[in-house]
Amino acid sequence: MSAVNTENAIEARNIVKRFDGETAVDGIDLDIKKGSIFGILGPNGAGKTTTLRMLLGIIDPDEGERTLLGSLDPISKAHQVGYLPEERGLYQSMKAYDAIAFMGALRGLPLNEGRARGKQMMEDHGLGDAIDKQIRALSKGMAQTVQLLGTIVHDPDLIILDEPFSGLDALNQGKLERLIRGQADKGVTVIFSTHVIAHAERLCEEIAIVAHGKIPFMGKVSTARDRLRPQVHLETRELDGPWRSAIPADCRPLGHNWHFTLPQTGVEPLLEALIQGKAGIESLSIERPGLHDAFVHIAGEAVAKKMDEDAARDSVGEAA
Amino acid sequence: MMESFMETIRAAFVIARRDFTAIIFSKSFFFFLLGPLFPLIIGLAAGGLGKQVNQDIDRSVIGIALPEDQAEKLVDARASLVKSLGENAIPELLLLPDVSPDDPDMVQYLDSAEKPLTAIISNSLEQPRLSGAERDVKRWKGRTALLAETALSGSSPVAVHTDFVAATGSSKKRTQLATAQGGQVILILLTMILAGMVLSNLVEEKTNKIIEVLAAAIPMDAIFLGKLFAMLGMALVGITVWSSLGFVGVTAISSGIPNLPPPAVGWPIFCVLLVLYFSMAYLLLGSLFLGIGAMATTVREVQTLSMPVTMGQLLVFFLAAYSVTKLGEPVEWFAVLFPFSSPFAMIARAAQMDNIWQHGLALIWQAMFTLIIIRFSVMLFKKNVMKSGQSARKKPLWRRVTGA
Numbered sequence: 001m002s003a004v005n006t007e008n009a010i011e012a013r014n015i016v017k018r019f020d021g022e023t024a025v026d027g028i029d030l031d032i033k034k035g036s037i038f039g040i041l042g043p044n045g046a047g048k049t050t051t052l053r054m055l056l057g058i059i060d061p062d063e064g065e066r067t068l069l070g071s072l073d074p075i076s077k078a079h080q081v082g083y084l085p086e087e088r089g090l091y092q093s094m095k096a097y098d099a100i101a102f103m104g105a106l107r108g109l110p111l112n113e114g115r116a117r118g119k120q121m122m123e124d125h126g127l128g129d130a131i132d133k134q135i136r137a138l139s140k141g142m143a144q145t146v147q148l149l150g151t152i153v154h155d156p157d158l159i160i161l162d163e164p165f166s167g168l169d170a171l172n173q174g175k176l177e178r179l180i181r182g183q184a185d186k187g188v189t190v191i192f193s194t195h196v197i198a199h200a201e202r203l204c205e206e207i208a209i210v211a212h213g214k215i216p217f218m219g220k221v222s223t224a225r226d227r228l229r230p231q232v233h234l235e236t237r238e239l240d241g242p243w244r245s246a247i248p249a250d251c252r253p254l255g256h257n258w259h260f261t262l263p264q265t266g267v268e269p270l271l272e273a274l275i276q277g278k279a280g281i282e283s284l285s286i287e288r289p290g291l292h293d294a295f296v297h298i299a300g301e302a303v304a305k306k307m308d309e310d311a312a313r314d315s316v317g318e319a320a
Numbered sequence: 321m322m323e324s325f326m327e328t329i330r331a332a333f334v335i336a337r338r339d340f341t342a343i344i345f346s347k348s349f350f351f352f353l354l355g356p357l358f359p360l361i362i363g364l365a366a367g368g369l370g371k372q373v374n375q376d377i378d379r380s381v382i383g384i385a386l387p388e389d390q391a392e393k394l395v396d397a398r399a400s401l402v403k404s405l406g407e408n409a410i411p412e413l414l415l416l417p418d419v420s421p422d423d424p425d426m427v428q429y430l431d432s433a434e435k436p437l438t439a440i441i442s443n444s445l446e447q448p449r450l451s452g453a454e455r456d457v458k459r460w461k462g463r464t465a466l467l468a469e470t471a472l473s474g475s476s477p478v479a480v481h482t483d484f485v486a487a488t489g490s491s492k493k494r495t496q497l498a499t500a501q502g503g504q505v506i507l508i509l510l511t512m513i514l515a516g517m518v519l520s521n522l523v524e525e526k527t528n529k530i531i532e533v534l535a536a537a538i539p540m541d542a543i544f545l546g547k548l549f550a551m552l553g554m555a556l557v558g559i560t561v562w563s564s565l566g567f568v569g570v571t572a573i574s575s576g577i578p579n580l581p582p583p584a585v586g587w588p589i590f591c592v593l594l595v596l597y598f599s600m601a602y603l604l605l606g607s608l609f610l611g612i613g614a615m616a617t618t619v620r621e622v623q624t625l626s627m628p629v630t631m632g633q634l635l636v637f638f639l640a641a642y643s644v645t646k647l648g649e650p651v652e653w654f655a656v657l658f659p660f661s662s663p664f665a666m667i668a669r670a671a672q673m674d675n676i677w678q679h680g681l682a683l684i685w686q687a688m689f690t691l692i693i694i695r696f697s698v699m700l701f702k703k704n705v706m707k708s709g710q711s712a713r714k715k716p717l718w719r720r721v722t723g724a
């Protein structure tokens with residue numbers, strides 16, 4: 001790997017992971033800036049968890065290299081990292097505050113300090129009544145919160161959360177979003193994976209979209225949105241006239257409503273043509289595409305590309 | 321009431337059917353089926369082995385320091401008695417032509433003959449004198465009289481005079497062999513009882529999904545080692561309690577500490593080595609079991625694995641037990657060098673050989689192998705278990721264990 005950029009919390013170059021001959025992650029590059037909130041988006045089975053596990057050093061890539069907080073050996077930086085896996089798990093017989101302390105102790109926090117912090121954090125997050133309860137006695141949401149607190153009890157510099165919002169109700173999702181923002185405000189780098197785009201849209205400065213083990217897009221959320229042209233929603237009194245040449249020829253009305261992609265010429269020429277062509281505008285709205293639309297578009301393209309590649313490979317195989 | 325009972329039976333049947341098919345269609349069931357073969361093999365081996373070991377221990381050799389014609393008569397008498405009583409009933413005789421029958425100090429010849437002698441018959445056939453350790457002399461006094469009477473054609477009863485000595489090479493060898501076997505049995509029993517428990521040690525982490533939290537926070541080797549040492553600590557506490565209770569019990573029953581035969585390295589060092597070799601045996605077998613057990617994703621898989629693993633342990637133990645009387649022979653060296661039998665073979669050496677340095681080497685050798693096994697287990701674990709998704713769990717246990 002070339003010289004490590006000290007501005008980055010994580011760098012990955014062409015990392016590949018195969019399981020039983022199948023490629024789960026196929027040459028991923030990543031640059032995640034320190035202090036940012038970074039989202040890894042992708043459909044189920046895209047390779048998000050495998051990527052995170054490689055970044056954390058739980059498993060090693062078959063090819064390529066990655067650095068975590070400047071180290072090629074991610075486990076050596078474990079004291080500065082907090083990790084919430086997708087499959088949540090705690091020792092069922094442990095008391096809640098002890099579970100937090102145990103997770104801190106795994107990452108170098110003295111047990112007694114971890115216990116004190118654990119109790120305080122539980123109080124702060126409205127779980128004061130559950131401090132002395134065993135994990136098995138907690139509700140699923142409470143146990144998840146306890147594990148999340150265990151992830152940050154040692155004040156890490158980097159927090160990696162794998163599908164942190166799954167299984168949480170709307171109220172707890174809001175709490176988690178606030179917690180993530182709070183950590184980022186302290187300068188902590190937060191990386192999370194999700195397949196629920198709304199969270200990424202609200203929280204992230206930058207995202208990577210993972211599909212079929214590759215990253216078809218990495219960059220700012222606004223850049224992802226810009227991949228799609230704005231959508232026009234138009235309602236007219238007239239159904240025909242000279243103004244029709246201003247909208248795409250293949251656009252068909254739904255009653256008097258028209259939905260189409262804003263032409264490359266922009267808003268003003270369209271508006272001018274509609275007015276001068278006497279379309280009788282009842283309403284007009286131009287919507288910038290959301291991250292969800294961009295995600296579906298980018299991930300969909302990647303899926304289509306992968307299918308084309310597979311089909312081409314199959315046809316070569318058959319020909320051979 | 322009846323309806324509820326029937327529903328319980330129906331549900332039980334559903335569960336039973338699922339478990340039954342899951343087990344019989346798994347690769348590990350093959351080992352389960354092989355399981356009964358092990359006790360059979362071990363039973364056969366143990367029969368032969370026990371006989372061989374006893375023969376090796378009890379093979380008494382009695383020196384003959386008699387005038388040449390009398391010695392020959394005695395050898396002939398032995399040959400005829402062996403025909404009717406069998407080889408093991410009459411001790412082996414070794415002629416000592418250079419020893420004077422009248423020599424009053426027979427002790428010096430007991431250990432200087434070509435074989436360590438159990439006792440020596442001297443003086444004359446009419447008035448034989450049997451010299452040796454008290455235990456051996458008392459054991460063979462009757463047979464010596466029988467031999468003499470047969471040699472004299474049974475004309476009159478022969479009174480055997482006895483001459484006790486403190487200890488002989490032969491009696492010392494036997495007592496040390498007994499200590500060696502005792503030490504091995506203790507190690508074997510403790511390791512068998514305790515090491516198997518390690519098999520299921522990672523199941524809790526995996527079923528509670530804690531393993532990923534641990535794997536992301538600390539090296540996998542540390543997880544394996546930590547678990548191993550925690551279990552070893554637990555085992556040592558158990559042993560301390562059992563041995564303390566045993567000591568108190570034995571002391572109370574026999575009103576004092578029994579006078580046990582001392583091992584070659586002496587009791588204090590032998591006891592230290594016993595603890596060290598137990599620890600190494602536990603760590604060696606435990607690391608292997610932990611590695612195998614880590615591949616299992618359910619308690620059911622662990623249960624299926626436990627029997628072949630126990631039988632494997634027994635095979636190792638029998639190798640060590642067989643080699644106990646073969647000091648310095650290739651089979652004993654193999655048992656010493658083969659990591660899993662090494663602790664058992666070495667504790668037998670501690671009872672029979674007084675050099676200490678070899679134990680240092682053996683402990684380093686065994687520790688090295690423990691680390692190699694842990695490394696290998698971690699490699700397999702990372703390769704086969706730490707995958708996301710269902711595919712990892714669907715992979716058959718056999719492929720997970722072998723890494724295929």
